[in-house]
Amino acid sequence: MDCPATRVLVLIVLQCSLVPALHAQDWRDIRRGWEIPSETYADQPYVVRTDDGAWLCILTTGAGREGSQGQHVVSLRSIDRGRTWSKPVDVEPADGPEASYAVLLKVPGGRIYAFYNHNTDNLRQVKADNPPYRDGWCTRVDTQGYYVFKYTDDHGRTWSRKRYPIPVREFEIDRENPYGGKVRFFWNVGKPFAHEGAAYVPLHKVGGFGRNFITRSEGVLLRSPNILTEADPERITWETLPDGDIGLRSPPGGGPIAEEQSFCVLSEGSFACVYRTTDGHPACSYSRDGGHTWSTPQYMRYADGRRIKHPRAANFIWRCHNGRYLYWFDNHGGRSYDDRNPAWLCGGIEADSPEGRVLQWSQPEIVLYDDDTYVRMSYPDLIEEDGRYFLTETQKDIARVHPIDAGLLKGLWQQFDNRTVATEGLALDLSGDGGSMPNRVPAPSLPAFTTMGAGQADHRTKDLRSGFGVDLCVTFEALSPGQVLLDSRTESGRGLCLQTTSRGTVEIVLNDGRSESRWDCDPGCLKAGRAQHIVVNVDGGPKIITFVGDGKLCDGGESRQFGWGRFSPNLRDVNGDKTLRIAPSLAGRIHHLRLYNRPLRTSEAVGNYRAMQGGMNE
Secondary structure, eight states, X not given: OOOOOSSOEEXXXXXXXXXXXXXXXXXXXXXXXXXXXXXXXXXXXXEEEOTTSOEEEEEEEESSSTTOTTOEEEEEEESSTTSSOOOOEESSOTTSSOEEEEEEEEOTTSOEEEEEEEOTTOOSOEEOOTTTSGGGEEOOOSSBSEEEEEEESSTTSSOOSSOEEOOOOOOHHHHTSXXXXXXXXXXXXXXXXXXXXXXXXXXXXXXXXXXXXXXEEEEEEEEESSTTTOOOGGGOOOEEESSSSOOBOOOTTOOSOOEEEXXXXXXXXXXXXXXXXXXXXXXXEEESSTTSSOOXXXXXXXXXXXXXXXXXXXXXXXXXXXXXXEEEEOOSOOOSSOOOOSEEEEEEEEEEETTEEEEEEOOOEEEEBOSSTTOOOEEEEEEEETTEEEEEEEOSSOEEEEEEOHHHHHHHHHTTTOOOOOOTTEEEEEEOSTTOSOSEEEOOOOOOSEEEOTTOTTOOEEEOOOEEEEEEEEEESOOOTTOEEEEOOOTTOOEEEEEXXXXXXXXXXXXXXXXXXXXXXOTTOOOTTSEEEEEEEEETTTTEEEEEETTEEOOOTTXXXXXXXXXXXXXXXXXXOSEEEEEEEOSEEEEEEEEESSOOOHHHHHHHHHHHHHHHHO
């Protein structure tokens, strides 16, 4: 297949007026968010909208770190969509037993319930593996006890004095813990939901504590048939689902960790659930009978069939008011708690299957990041109000609210049908067939990544958070290394280069004369003998390079943990020679080339690919 072209179009934009204005702000940067007050530790900032129009946030907090004595649950109100918050109100006091990991449920009458772990017996240690716990005792006691609730009838200003324990049915994992189930290990991060007059509250059962803290886990649902209408909390009833003795576990052949289940209800009433494992992929399952039974768990996949990659971190799904879905995850194949930065979103749509409705997931976009790559953001919530979208997240010591660009979400949802070429920021557009592609053109001026900060006596760096994108259609006759597709480098190496490697990949080289960064597509992404579409995005917000090959974002596949790579935050620019050399040493030909003076979104890269496909099929 060749890229069709019946004419040659050369558009070279050198005018500075089309280069984005210098700026240092990016809405995806979490430090631009609005902070939710906490004592020091801050976890699970979940929000519901009260009947008096406020946002009510529940938060697990404390003066120490996660799991420290004094950890407790508070609530806060906001009447300006998360910009400012009222003084925290104790749901449980800091001087009582540990109270942790609260979630909220609002019922039709306006009452709001808070569900959370409570160390009611005030145990100060629990049995654990030795090693790593000396003498076989773990002194972290926030992941056991009783699952309880309190409620508020005044929109979170005060909470019931009494707490009410929920009877949770014993499972095999409980009987096999060191106490034979007499002490229960568990916690929850999943948000409650309602369906057909009943409410459902997730719970993550734990089998034991040892290396990496939790050594075994699975998910269940607590179902109440009457909490939505019953005013007397003593008369609220519960059952534990699924039926039988085993909860939601990892897929067959997977590891012992299956936790932090997140649920949503599909349009025809099926329940969809996603959760984390330590297998390098998230798991998913569907229930067609209200949570009583579940499909055999599988690893999640994109709509194109590839497995989604995700470490041991929270991954959440939400059904939006428009009937579409969003999925939060971390997009790499790690197996630990690390690397939760940046956070990514996929857009989801429903599709039919022989078993019922299922979710199909788009290629992902970066939604939030922090400049410090060790910062780990997680435990998000999604709030929709008047057509606007907001996310909460926490680094465990700072929780924040973030307005989200609705255009990014719209792009995710439209990705399945997008066949439009992106034109905003187009700085160079070359197309032609056969030998019509020029081999030398004036090099467009690309935005600088950093500059000298004006008005600063020490001339400190100003991060411009800019970037650029490369879009091309190419046919390789062979994938031998050292073929140069694009080159604007000077004799000293300053500029950019796109070339093949010994791994059978294409890499981009970025050099400002002071430092050099490079990253390549996934091995196996390229095929010789046919036309391929490649987009390289150099995103100066999170300082990340991504490759999109034939409409698929490179995620590392089986060959590496990360499909995306970071470039130096000290890189100044990649403007090199005044001439851009095109295919100076390519065994093959470039059919189409576009340069953008901004990074494309993944959804735009997919749209460009689909537009190319449409032309091919005409």
